[in-house]
Amino acid sequence: MFRRSKEALIGGIIALGILLMAAVVTVADLLGVRITPYDPIQQNVGPPLAPPSLLHLMGTDNLGRDLLSRIIVATPNDVAVSLAVVGVALAIGTIIGSVAAFRGGLLDEALMRFTDVIFALPALVLACAIGVTLGPGVTNMMVALMIIWWPPYTRLARGEALRVAHQNYIEAARLSGMGTARILFKHVFRSILLTLLIYATLDIGTVILVYSGLSYLGLSVRPPQPDWGEMVSSYQDYLITAPWLPVIPGFIIALGVIAFSLLGDGIRDALEAR
Amino acid sequence: MVYATLLRPDEVAPLITVRDLTVNYASRGGAVTALDRVSLDIKENELLGVVGESGCGKSTLALAMIGLLPIPPAQVQNGAIEFKETDLVQLGPTRMREYRGTQIAMIFQEPLSSLNPVYKIGDQIAEAITIKKMREDGYSTVDSEIMQKTHKVVPPGVSKLPRAKRKIKAEIKEEVIASLKLVRIPDPDQVIDRYPFELSGGMRQRVMIAMALSQEPALLIADEPTTALDVTTQAQVLKLMKELMNKVKTSILLITHDLAVACQVADRVAVMYAGDIVETSNVYDLFSKPLHPYTQGLLSCLPTGSKRKIVLKPIPGSVPDLRTPIIGCKYESRCPYAMKSCSEKKPHLVEVEADHKVACYLHG
Amino acid sequence: MRQMEAILETVDLKKYFPVQRGINPFSKSRKFVRAVDGVNMTLWKGTTLAVVGESGCGKTTLARTIALLTKPTSGDVIFNGKSIVNGKTETRVVYRDLQIVFQDPESSLDPNITVGASIGEPLFGLMKWSKETVDNAIKKSLEVVGLPHDIADRLPGQLSGGQKQRVAIARAIGPQPKLVILDEPTSALDASVQAQILRLLLELQKEYSLSYMLITHNIAVAEYLSDFMLVMYSGDVVEYGQTEEIMAKPRHPYTIALISSAPIANPWKRNLLQVDIRGEVPSAINPPTGCKFHPRCPYAESICSQERPTLREISPGRLVACHFVEKTA
Numbered sequence: 020m021f022r023r024s025k026e027a028l029i030g031g032i033i034a035l036g037i038l039l040m041a042a043v044v045t046v047a048d049l050l051g052v053r054i055t056p057y058d059p060i061q062q063n064v065g066p067p068l069a070p071p072s073l074l075h076l077m078g079t080d081n082l083g084r085d086l087l088s089r090i091i092v093a094t095p096n097d098v099a100v101s102l103a104v105v106g107v108a109l110a111i112g113t114i115i116g117s118v119a120a121f122r123g124g125l126l127d128e129a130l131m132r133f134t135d136v137i138f139a140l141p142a143l144v145l146a147c148a149i150g151v152t153l154g155p156g157v158t159n160m161m162v163a164l165m166i167i168w169w170p171p172y173t174r175l176a177r178g179e180a181l182r183v184a185h186q187n188y189i190e191a192a193r194l195s196g197m198g199t200a201r202i203l204f205k206h207v208f209r210s211i212l213l214t215l216l217i218y219a220t221l222d223i224g225t226v227i228l229v230y231s232g233l234s235y236l237g238l239s240v241r242p243p244q245p246d247w248g249e250m251v252s253s254y255q256d257y258l259i260t261a262p263w264l265p266v267i268p269g270f271i272i273a274l275g276v277i278a279f280s281l282l283g284d285g286i287r288d289a290l291e292a293r
Numbered sequence: 294m295v296y297a298t299l300l301r302p303d304e305v306a307p308l309i310t311v312r313d314l315t316v317n318y319a320s321r322g323g324a325v326t327a328l329d330r331v332s333l334d335i336k337e338n339e340l341l342g343v344v345g346e347s348g349c350g351k352s353t354l355a356l357a358m359i360g361l362l363p364i365p366p367a368q369v370q371n372g373a374i375e376f377k378e379t380d381l382v383q384l385g386p387t388r389m390r391e392y393r394g395t396q397i398a399m400i401f402q403e404p405l406s407s408l409n410p411v412y413k414i415g416d417q418i419a420e421a422i423t424i425k426k427m428r429e430d431g432y433s434t435v436d437s438e439i440m441q442k443t444h445k446v447v448p449p450g451v452s453k454l455p456r457a458k459r460k461i462k463a464e465i466k467e468e469v470i471a472s473l474k475l476v477r478i479p480d481p482d483q484v485i486d487r488y489p490f491e492l493s494g495g496m497r498q499r500v501m502i503a504m505a506l507s508q509e510p511a512l513l514i515a516d517e518p519t520t521a522l523d524v525t526t527q528a529q530v531l532k533l534m535k536e537l538m539n540k541v542k543t544s545i546l547l548i549t550h551d552l553a554v555a556c557q558v559a560d561r562v563a564v565m566y567a568g569d570i571v572e573t574s575n576v577y578d579l580f581s582k583p584l585h586p587y588t589q590g591l592l593s594c595l596p597t598g599s600k601r602k603i604v605l606k607p608i609p610g611s612v613p614d615l616r617t618p619i620i621g622c623k624y625e626s627r628c629p630y631a632m633k634s635c636s637e638k639k640p641h642l643v644e645v646e647a648d649h650k651v652a653c654y655l656h657g
Numbered sequence: 658m659r660q661m662e663a664i665l666e667t668v669d670l671k672k673y674f675p676v677q678r679g680i681n682p683f684s685k686s687r688k689f690v691r692a693v694d695g696v697n698m699t700l701w702k703g704t705t706l707a708v709v710g711e712s713g714c715g716k717t718t719l720a721r722t723i724a725l726l727t728k729p730t731s732g733d734v735i736f737n738g739k740s741i742v743n744g745k746t747e748t749r750v751v752y753r754d755l756q757i758v759f760q761d762p763e764s765s766l767d768p769n770i771t772v773g774a775s776i777g778e779p780l781f782g783l784m785k786w787s788k789e790t791v792d793n794a795i796k797k798s799l800e801v802v803g804l805p806h807d808i809a810d811r812l813p814g815q816l817s818g819g820q821k822q823r824v825a826i827a828r829a830i831g832p833q834p835k836l837v838i839l840d841e842p843t844s845a846l847d848a849s850v851q852a853q854i855l856r857l858l859l860e861l862q863k864e865y866s867l868s869y870m871l872i873t874h875n876i877a878v879a880e881y882l883s884d885f886m887l888v889m890y891s892g893d894v895v896e897y898g899q900t901e902e903i904m905a906k907p908r909h910p911y912t913i914a915l916i917s918s919a920p921i922a923n924p925w926k927r928n929l930l931q932v933d934i935r936g937e938v939p940s941a942i943n944p945p946t947g948c949k950f951h952p953r954c955p956y957a958e959s960i961c962s963q964e965r966p967t968l969r970e971i972s973p974g975r976l977v978a979c980h981f982v983e984k985t986a
Contacts, residue, residue, distance in 0.1 A: 187759035188767040196749040196782035209769045346847035493937050523711035528918035528932040553920035557929040576924040594852035595922045596881035607852035
């Protein structure tokens with residue numbers, strides 16, 4: 020599959036690495052085992068504002084905490100949020116879009132207008148509103164994003180489902196006594212899932228970016244819990260004096276986005292070439 | 294390089310001769326030989342029908358003759374196409390433009406994709422007529438494009454207004470309406486202001502014929518021009534093409550999968566199978582004395598009456614996969630008369646009777 | 658004449674499609690595409706009825722309405738003696754006896770599902786058989802259409818057009834239907850493959866006493882395969898009768914033009930160049946008044962633009978809808 024593009028291969032490896040890291044950290048957390056070189060919230064494990072060295076591969080922050088450990092431990096946040104949001108958006112969008120395409124008529128109109136309304140809601144404003152009402156937190160931000168992330172999937176799913184709806188094998192399925200729901204599950208989803216999955220893979224990177232933005236704004240974790248976006252925010256004053264502090268988390272975010280985007284590109288190229 | 298043709302004293306030199314043309318396509322499973330040493334000729338003012346089923350190479354032949362083969366996957370391995378003492382295969386793409394659309398014109402199966410959807414019908418025909426006028430005035434079509442771009446020279450008859458605002462000049466408009474009348478389009482003065490999507494399939498195909506014939510080409514290649522049309526429309530368009538052929542003194546190369554269509558309008562017919570021409574003949578002899586077993590098979594599997602009266606004899610088997618090279622005659626696996634020599638060496642196209650050639654060991 | 662039993666009848670069947678004006682989904686349309694404009698027809702058991710016509714004549718919509726894939730606007734469809742429209746009979750019961758073979762072999766099989774699964778789909782959905790019974794039935798169906806058993810595990814993409822069409826036929830006859838609608842079954846196939854499929858269809862009809870409704874624009878195929886012919890033009894039936902009679906002497910001016918336009922594979926019978934038909938198929942939203950064919954008819958007179966002709970029996974079993982049918986005698 021990755022014969023075609025080296026970038027996709029590299030992207031895929033990095034993305035896989037990130038996913039693996041998130042899994043490992045989560046499991047370690049459940050088991051109560053620490054896998055990072057230092058305790059990520061322990062202060063003064065090293066001299067404060069120490070630049071990257073062999074002892075602290077990414078240096079230390081203003082409170083003497085090891086940056087590398089914090090980065091590692093923060094991985095599941097972004098990964099979990101992006102996978103969950105995209106997964107839920109994919110599920111909601113596929114179902115609403117396919118049902119709208121197949122039922123047509125007023126139901127189609129109603130569902131799509133509702134989709135348009137949700138689509139018009141700005142992510143950041145809604146997230147802030149939720150942050151204010153429900154309080155900040157990773158889960159709350161995840162929910163906020165889930166609420167507004169699915170409309171593009173609906174549009175895509177509806178378009179793909181319409182394309183499939185007029186194929187003769189769908190009519191043959193009706194002639195086999197199958198109802199709309201069974202036809203959707205047996206025939207339609209299989210045909211449209213590919214396109215949707217490609218879009219979803221490319222979308223993971225976008226969610227990482229948006230979530231990082233939200234946590235930068237302070238709507239996600241509360242210190243001392245580490246989170247990539249939050250780190251960029253709280254270390255930004257040290258841009259001149261200790262540049263590794265804001266730059267490295269920012270770079271890791273960018274790496275994540277690029278890696279998943281390249282992976283999505285590669286999958287799309289490989290499948291379109293078929 | 295020009296080959297001298299040996300003609301009988303009563304024979305006229307053909308308009309265009311294809312000689313041993315071999316075209317390969319690079320595909321995922323391997324190279325496919327779409328045309329395997331194909332030779333045929335078209336005389337002046339005749340309608341040659343090339344008949345064959347899907348994958349036989351007839352469209353490749355048409356594209357090769359007009360120089361529209363997609364050259365990265367396709368590759369002309371060998372052979373020549375002689376037209377007016379020039380070998381078209383040797384011409385590069387730039388020089389081929391002198392011929393394409395002007396001396397050799399082509400119309401395709403789906404006119405909706407041949408006509409530009411954002412320009413009016415009248416404008417598109419006017420463009421074709423303008424090019425012809427420029428040729429008559431001595432501008433080559435290639436030179437004129439360069440002249441337009443570099444020196445901002447506008448050829449005669451073309452308005453100097455930007456494209457969107459351009460109204461067709463009066464004298465061109467006359468010719469545009471005349472060409473629409475030639476193809477029997479009703480209300481031509483209204484049609485010139487319409488867009489392609491407003492016309493029916495039959496009308497669009499007539500517009501294509503009008504545009505192609507406005508150049509007064511020596512050869513018109515028609516690739517399945519009526520396959521996408523209704524039966525009655527097909528009859529009208531074929532009848533029109535036959536009439537115009539005599540009026541405009543063009544030859545027509547008609548590519549079709551429908552042997553019945555060829556029987557109706559062709560003067561001569563060439564039958565293709567899996568990249569080979571297996572038989573060429575005038576249409577009457579082909580029908581009454583088909584020599585190649587494939588031609589015979591094709592004729593006996595066409596429904597020509599009620600099930601109570603005729604028995605259809607389908608040809609057993611299927612067309613061979615051209616990705617694996619085949620030694621010998623490609624029809625051998627389905628042929629009821631296959632002999633030992635058939636699987637050893639491919640038979641050449643040999644003239645067995647006057648103007649009746651066949652590639653089969655049954656006949657020499 | 659032996660007593661014939663009707664397996665399918667339509668009574669003044671109409672299917673109109675509303676044309677939406679503007680973007681308001683709630684506005685009631687005032688314009689309709691009259692795809693099927695009052696069709697009365699009968700299909701006799703064990704015979705083949707060819708429904709012929711050109712694009713826009715409504716033959717495909719007629720077939721789909723009869724098969725309950727769309728709801729009729731008005732009128733009745735009587736299948737096996739029972740009315741099947743408006744939910745009066747459960748579709749599952751209808752489809753055990755009524756199946757369709759579609760035109761395009763590429764789109765009639767789900768490319769993501771094996772051939773065997775496609776053939777088994779109606780059997781699981783309609784017959785309530787056990788898996789074992791279905792598997793045996795699939796094998797039998799493949800044999801009957803001349804395909805090897807192992808093709809059941811392949812995906813449609815690995816099959817040729819002719820093979821796919823055979824699979825489609827196998828799927829349709831699996832539930833042992835009484836009526837099979839053939840929607841342009843050979844239009845997408847090469848001539849040699851077409852002959853194989855036509856012969857197969859004839860054999861199956863004899864073997865299983867099937868009735869066929871053949872939708873086609875190919876007159877040669879219609880002539881070969883059918884016993885009766887129904888000629889449609891712009892949503893109306895213009896002629897009906899035994900195929901041999903109609904081919905020998907068509908009476909409706911449109912039928913005459915249609916049959917004489919069909920290319921004959923015989924260079925001594927150049928009918929095509931004698932054809933004299935003008936004009937184009939009319940708009941389905943704004944059809945001509947009176948007889949829809951009158952603007953193109955060489956025999957039209959003033960009444961033709963005022964009054965719509967009804968189907969009249971001009972000889973036993975022969976119906977024509979024309980005010981001046983005597984002119985074509």
